[in-house]
Amino acid sequence: MNTQNDKRGQVRSNIPIGITVDVVLKKDQRTTKLTRGVVKRLLTNSAIHPRGIKVMLEDGQVGRVQAIISK
Template sequence: MDGKKRANIKLDLLVDIVLKKDQRTGTLTRGHVKRILTNSAQHPHGIKVMLKENDQVGRVQKIIE
């Protein structure tokens, strides 16, 4: 699924995000969605979320089913 559309992101969904500090390398961090931070319906770089495990914030790159 597309991590650029807010409608695809649900709470507790398992996702891979890219943290701000990892944008150059593209390193992904996996976790469950705690909060959805982007208000718009879509974003070209991915919807910004906060992870449950460690409150890290990043943009969704992949949705893991």
Template structure:
């Protein structure tokens, strides 16, 4: 599924995000969505979320 569309992302979903400081390297961090921070329906770099661990990043992959 596409991490660029807000409708695909729900709290409790397992995702891989890229944090701000990791954007150059593309390092992904896995976690579970707590809050959705992007208000628009889509975002070209991925929807910004807060994970249950407190990490904020943009969704690159949705893990099933």
């Protein structure tokens, strides 16, 4: 498993559907608790977002990508 905790989660083109990522959920923004899941949909339309691309995970949770785990 290759955790890459860099700026790649801020670039939309780095996050294909089906990739495993760590996201911070809205309710966890103050604690920075991360949730791991598989990307179902990309919700951010812009190519780059400074706080991370917003995605929906397969279980329906929504958060901003903090780390890309595997492709």
